[in-house]
Amino acid sequence: MKLCMIGTGYVGLVSGVCFSDLGNQVICVDKDIKKINKLKNGIIPIYEPGLEELVKKNTKNKRLSFSNDLKNSVKKSDIIFICVGTPTKKRGSSADLSQIYGVAKDLSKSINKFKIIITKSTVPVTTGDEIEKILSKKNLSKKFSVVSNPEFLREGEAIRDFIFPDRVIVGSNDKRSNKILKNLYSPLIAKGAKYVHTSRRAAELIKYASNAFLATKITFINEIANLCEKININIDDISIGMGLDQRIGSRFLRAGPAYGGSCFPKDTKAITSTGDKFHTNLSVIKSVIRSNENRSKLLLNRVYKILNNKIRNKTISFLGVTFKANTDDMRDSSSLVMIPDLSKRGAIIKYYDPTGYKKEFEKLSNVSFADSLIKCLDKTDLVIIHTEWNDFKSLDFKKLNKNKKIIIFDMRNLYSPQKMTKKNIKYLSVGRGSK
Ligand code: UGA
Secondary structure, X not given: OEEEEEOOOHHHHHHHHHHHHOOOEEEEEOOOHHHHHHHHOOOOOOOOOOHHHHHHHHHHOXXXXXXXXXXXXXXHOOEEEEOOOOOEOOOOOOEOOHHHHHHHHHHHOOOOOOEEEEEOOOOOOOHHHHXXXXXXXXXXXXXXXXXXXXXXXXXXXXXXXXXXXXXXXXXOOOHHHHHHHHHHOHHHHHOOOEEEEEOHHHHHHXXXXXXXXXXXXXHHHHHHHHHHHHHOOEHHHHHHHHHOOOOOOOOOOOOOOOOOOOOHHHHHHHHXXXXXXXXXXXXXXXXXXXXXXXXXXXXXHHHHHHOOOOOOOOEEEEEOOOOOOOOOOOOOOOHHHHHHHHHHOOOEEEEEOOOOOOHHHOOOOOEEEOOOHHHHHOOOOEEEEOOOOHHHOOOOHHHHOOOOOOEEEEOOOOOOHHHHHHOOOEEEEOOEOOO
């Protein structure tokens, strides 16, 4: 099939590349000409394991191409995926849909024959209706069908998540586009993905409800971890014990820092805003947002306590600063709250991240990037394990920090407290006792 992906961010690029790998003819379009030129030369603008190889392979076999010419790319394609950003509006908590509607207007000038127009971006309920209205203004009736097909891939696991999804959700109000999309996804359905056809509005809401539910699950376990700390219970036992109940499930029950990234914080806000718009108080999600916003402060309080409230001139080493492992994405990472706070209080911060230097900290005083784990961990007072990269999972801390008695605050529970005690390392983690 001939596909056009509009927007080469995470969702557009990964799904475009994967669709081409499944044998489709795909043009990825972006108005950012620099990005397109880089992609044409095989340079990937995001860090995503495995993506570069797939781009090279499918560009070489001519199934995948990149362009900044929307009009021509749309003309050549039968299925158009809108994959542009829907960030939170500068004021309020609703989603800014200007990019989506901008694309819809461009499309209305480019449609020459029947096209399926799909929102893959996360868009609030009724966005599809609005796109339809924009296109209808140009007397294009019967020349298009607007469909919602949300994407559920995670950064860092994006290719695997695309190829082996738990489900494919297609929301369309007509049978024709449903049939075509079922065919497009047939290689994934053959491998076990469940295909679910719903109304367009339902598909739009499934995406937000899923992200809000996952954010709730994480926030729930984080609050239970707070309780475990007070009563000397290991949160990992609780996660295992709860997760084995198939009604609950074990995934997304890992306690840690506040959830971050480009999706959960924005989507939880946007769904509450949709609730308000339709006079429905989504109070559970509102309280999840509040709890998560408080979490970085709560973990910072533990840092102050570990250092006996003497932060000034203490050297603190952060292992990982992105919002989670296997990504270079800093958006809404809890390190963006913690590092500026500690720097303001006079700490000397060194950070190491497998994805390198971060410009987000360049204006802060006493914050520096260490280009190796050894440099980061040498002569430090406190090590904060902030993300769960494999690189951090079996470190010999005593060897790496020869000069001082080491204290570790493991925010991802990567190590066993018992083993650390045996090694005579002062070790603190999340939801595993109050020491
Ligand atoms: C999330 C969803 O998981 C995807 O299904 C969805 O497609 C995507 O948003 C999106 O809407 O585009 P992502 O933002 O890549 O994916 O990250 P996650 O792996 O879901 O992690 C989000 C946050 O939750 C991270 O800060 C992570 O550290 C945290 N987390 C996750 C936990 O603290 N505990 C867990 O058990 C799992």
